[in-house]
Amino acid sequence: MGKIRINVVKRTARKLLNMYPDLFIRDFEHNKKxxxxxIEVRSKKLRNQIAGYITHLKKVEERRQKIELEER
Structure with a gap:
């Protein structure tokens, strides 16, 4: 089964990616910082979940771009 993330994590990660798309990369440690x-996060676990989901979204975005380039 896949990882299940709560809506707060997904909503916050997408919001941060939309507001600051150039600040995030595929590296989890960088994204965590x-x-x-x-943002002020309540706990380390929540911060890590948000950073992890952002990392996941960046990897998916890069794969999607790579596939689009290969199709051309």
């Missing part, structure tokens, strides 16, 4: 600077 950026999330910590941008």
């Amino acid at each position: 950026v999330v910590n600077e941008l």
Whole structure:
């Protein structure tokens, strides 16, 4: 089964990606630091979940772009 993420994690991650698309990369450690600077998170676990989901979204975005380039 896949990972299940709560709506707060998904909503916050997407919001941060829309507001600051250039700050995030495929590296979890980097994204964790950026999330910590941008928002005040209640716990380390929640911060890590948000950073992890952002990392996942960036990887998916890069794969999608790679496939689009190969199709051309």
